[in-house]
Amino acid sequence: MATDVHRPVTPNAPNTPTTHATSAVRVEGLTRSFDGRAVIDQLDLDVKPGEFVALLGRSGCGKSTLLRILAGLDRDIEGTVLVPRRKAVAFQAPRLMPWKRVWRNVLLGLKGKPERGVAERALEEVGLKHRTNAWPKTLSGGEAQRASLARALVREPDLLLLDEPFGALDALTRIKAQRLVDELWQRRGCAVLLVTHDVEEAVLLADRVLVMDEGVIAYETEIDLDRPRGISDPRFAELRAELLKRLGVDAPDAAEAEPVAAA
Ligand SMILES: Nc1ncnc2c1ncn2[C@@H]1O[C@H](COP(=O)(O)OP(=O)(O)OP(=O)(O)O)[C@@H](O)[C@H]1O
């Protein structure tokens, strides 16, 4: 297949095309096919530096495929993809190596010989410094997910790609993990692309929410709510209802308003 253009687009990076300096991600005419079927079909996408974007879409619509392409894990594509050189990805499953202690997992794949202190600082940032020396199998689901986030953070990414990172967590741990990601994003100032199935999570965290369908970004909306956000805000409910509609799910109110057939 044709063009695969992964280039740095951070403002300070050498050889940055000046026309793209205002984007952390620029995707133009991206197509990815499996067995002759285009899962991603002429997709365009821009993410600004420091922007938090959430990506929704029905199962199998191509969200993970897009994320993998942005992460540089899949280059069998057509079109143009511009992403920062410094990027990191965290998946739904933390993917820790069971035979390496937590701090070694955090440093896994980093170039050079990074010191343990680098891992410790990242683990401290995610509230996991006390488990620095632990084996992955002794971590809870939430702790393992935080270790995975620490592994992403040590890369000092300009772009953080998150593929349903909270999907396997219980409700309370999930709320804590969402807050953590919100804090880290505000502190680090990197662009974030979060794939999620949870509309509330998207509205709670993102500057902009995208809905993917038929291989393209079929709908997008800015989230014009002040932070910190609360689900009791009437505007929150409006945005949630609109996004659910775009996902083909009727909000409960609308369903209740349907005329009931006479017996
Ligand atoms: N390596 C592959 N070989 C063949 N088909 C694939 C491959 N990877 C993905 N697909 C197909 O591409 C489509 C999109 O998959 P993808 O994993 O991107 O969906 P998704 O939107 O992330 O779904 P989910 O919400 O369930 O995670 C699916 O139909 C999937 O079967």
Ligand SMILES: [Mg+2]
């Ligand atoms: Mg997926």
